[in-house]
Amino acid sequence: MGNIVEIEGVNKIYGTNHVVKDLNLTVEEGEFLTLLGSSGCGKTTTLRMIAGFEEPTTGSIKVEGESIEEKEPFERNVNTVFQSYALFPHKTIYDNIAYGLKMKKVPKNEIKERVTEMMSLVQLEGFEKRYPSQLSGGQKQRVAIARALINRPRVLLLDEPLGALDLKLRKQMQLELKRLQKKLNITFIYVTHDQEEALTMSDRIAIMHDGVLDQLGTPTEIYESPATKFVATFIGETNIFDGTVSFVQDDQVQVMIENGFISGKGTNFKFGEYMTVSVRPEKMKYSDAPVDGFGITAVVKDYVYVGSVIKCIVSLPNGNELKIERLAGQKLPEIGSHIYPYWNIEDAVLIHSKENSIFEALDSIVLA
Amino acid sequence: MKRKNKKAFHGIFNVAFCGLVYLFLFLPISVIVVNSFNATTSKPYLSWKGFTFDWYVELWSNTSLLSAFGNTMIIALVSTILATIIGTLGAVGMYKYKFKGKGILNSLLYIPVVIPEIVLGISLLTIFSNVNIPRGMLTLILSHVTFCVPFVIFNVRARLDGYDNSIEEASMDLGANRIVTFFQVTLPVLAPGIGGGALLAFTLSIDDVIISYFVNGQTKTYPLKVMESIKSGVSPDVNALSTIILIGTIVLVVLTQSNLLKKKKEE
């Protein structure tokens, strides 16, 4: 599969606001790529630059190997599904969907054929003569998707398309969108702030944070080995420990934290380096006696039942809480009892901190 | 960059076009302002004879012009207050209560807005003369209230469209009676609409020529005085008064605007 969209060194600056910082990203043909991040992280701006509604301050964007900066949105072979749907309120559903073809001056009978086909694909038969205001949120959503897809774009851009729907409908539409994407084999670039949505639908996820691409990878890669502390906390639930490396032997790393020490596996860690350890609740274990490589204790505070699993909330001496997840029905320690949390060292994700290591900090102090 | 050039061209076109429109809007006003400093004394006061403040001094001895201006201010203030009270009560009442003839009342409301002012003017004239109300301040105020009330009502109504009825119920639930609720809850929420309506009413009243022209009797307002003087050429002291009014309103606008901005910033 070739690259269909190539974003190279793109920056977007509004006044003093640096929204997208030196972004490099390639999207492969036929993939479902999600731009994930919290609001204001630059994901929507990135999408809008691909669509042509915004121009990059610097850098280039190529679609199918061709630079598109000079092209107006109406000259680009990409289409957008808008967050607000942006259906034309004064046009019927039929005319909304036919709009793109009409602009391309496709013959009327072909338009009719393709609109009919598209409407059945998104299960909207019989709605031709209605107006957008007469449709429910989910139906409007389908119209918005149909209106974009009918143009057979090389890339479909979707800007939080499911944001306005209720949970149940959203789940259903997620599956439908995924089905459509596979069926039509069109590249989707999907913007969302919902990590669960991103994990279920995407082939790859690009996580953006403060205008920077933090990590690009498959859902599994992102979940299992987050590259930054932000990614670790943003995707799924996790327990975070900040500390400094106190001992390294081969790939085994011992980390000094506020309440003791913990262990994990990782490479390229130096003694004294400031870093972060992330452990998913389901990987957490506990014992009633100290475990080799771990020097922390905690008090069991509470249990929370979430369907088939139980979350055990334990508190470290400094008051920080950890979550330990267990399948329901397993034997659990009593509330108030002391435990020794630990984990298999390969289950911990060790993350280099963006901040200076203590050594570098010390160096600079000494130099000064 | 082609795309950027295109945008820059659009930008220049936009600025130029708007500039021309503003020029169109402000050209006659600049004529007024400049002529108020014109030293000419020969009618029709057109040719430029040098700069002077004389007309601003002269103005203070032109008692008939000043009293006409005084009348305009009195009429505008009184009719704005009356129209605002009547209009606000009416808008809220029509919003809250169902009653017979509401539809008719609603249609009557549109008449002063859409009908040519001259028709309203002559119809008021005929009725005042028929029931023998002496034409003067009273008829002027009554007429101004009549054409101002609908504008107040529409402005308040626009505000009522987004009005949450339950806040009044909450107020009464907390022990306030109807009247207290009206003053404590309803009125403050509607205040922007009421303010907008009142401002519009005031503007319409001070500028009204046509209706006043028919119902004034012997009483002169400032616009009517201008109308009278047009026949012989507007004398520069009229221009001087207009200039003072213009500067006054601009100062007022700037003050309220900067006040609003300050408030916005504080929020």
Next chain:
Amino acid sequence: MEKKHSSHQFRSNTLPALVMVGPVALLLVLLVAVPLVYVAVMSFCTTDEYYNVVFKFSLANYGKLLSPDYIKIYGQSILIAFITTLLCILIAYPFSYIIARTKSKRKQLFYMLVIIPFWTNSLIRVYGWRTFLGTNGWLNNALQALHITTEPLDFLYNQGTTVLGMVYCLIPFMILPLYTAIEKLDGSLLEASSDLGAKPVKTFFEVILPLTASGIFSGSIMVFIPCLGYFFVSNILGGGNSDVIGNLIERQFKSGNNWPLGAALSIILILVTLLLVKIYKKLGGDMDSLGV
């Protein structure tokens, strides 16, 4: 007990309703409805030799309305109103579009600058045009000073200058509703249109214009109808050969002193107004937006 409750309800709703709606109802009935009916009645009356209204049914006034001189003025008046409305749309639309969709922080100021001129008396502003355009006016002086012309040109006292004055007086009534309609326009619709392959011109006709048509309609109502009655504009700038219907009415009520004939002439304006409002409503216009 139940009866007491219902009578309490009755009292508690009628009194406030009366207090609130009573004044406006009284005002509109006594000073709008009754006078208009009275004018309608008067239009069927005649006058005696001292110009007193004689309440005797007659169709004489309506006969006079059909005189060729009058009919010429109706046509002229409607033409002036039509051209004025058209010019207002052509100037106000792009103007409103630019200021309503600007991203500038001074947007509020741009809007206020439209309104400020209208706090100066409209008569004197129209007179300002006369000063500017007159034979001894600024424009002629400038042209002569620049040696573009040797003799002063006659700009004034024709239908063109009347239209100029009308456009000048009435254009804010076109700008304000257009501004409101254009500002409400959802920007993502324009992006969607462009995204779907529509060039700017297409987007304008397919999306922008249909969605802002309501502003054009209400603006046109607010420009066209007053234009038929603004007698002072043609008095100041028209020089007697560009009368509008308003001039005819004014003359009958002031110098002519034939009130019944003036009343009959007013009926024409009332009918035109009713017709236009009906069309406006048919086009989906909202009456309330005419007054805000």
